[in-house]
Amino acid sequence: MVKVKNLNNTSDKQPKGYDTWLEFWEGKTGKTADHCGATDCTVKGRDNLVGAHVKKVGANDDSHYITPLCRGCNQRTDEFYVDTELVHAESR
Numbered sequence: 001m002v003k004v005k006n007l008n009n010t011s012d013k014q015p016k017g018y019d020t021w022l023e024f025w026e027g028k029t030g031k032t033a034d035h036c037g038a039t040d041c042t043v044k045g046r047d048n049l050v051g052a053h054v055k056k057v058g059a060n061d062d063s064h065y066i067t068p069l070c071r072g073c074n075q076r077t078d079e080f081y082v083d084t085e086l087v088h089a090e091s092r
């Protein structure tokens, strides 16, 4: 599990090669997003998810990553753990 924090002001960023950030995550991982990555959240179902921009907490790493979160968790301002893969964000 990785501790992450949401990044703000990312709505203007468009994924390179994909229509949505959720499709970007699925394309890069080869998986279908089916649950919110936050380990303390129980939301399931692809329709409830977005490809969220996050950064790692406590790591010497300022990279932007994409991981599936529900819309509620995409608004969180705290730090939380995710059990889903983090994929390097590539904007066009």
Ligand SMILES: [Zn+2]
Binding pocket: 036, 037, 038, 041, 042, 043, 069, 070, 071, 072, 073, 074
């Ligand atoms: Zn959630």
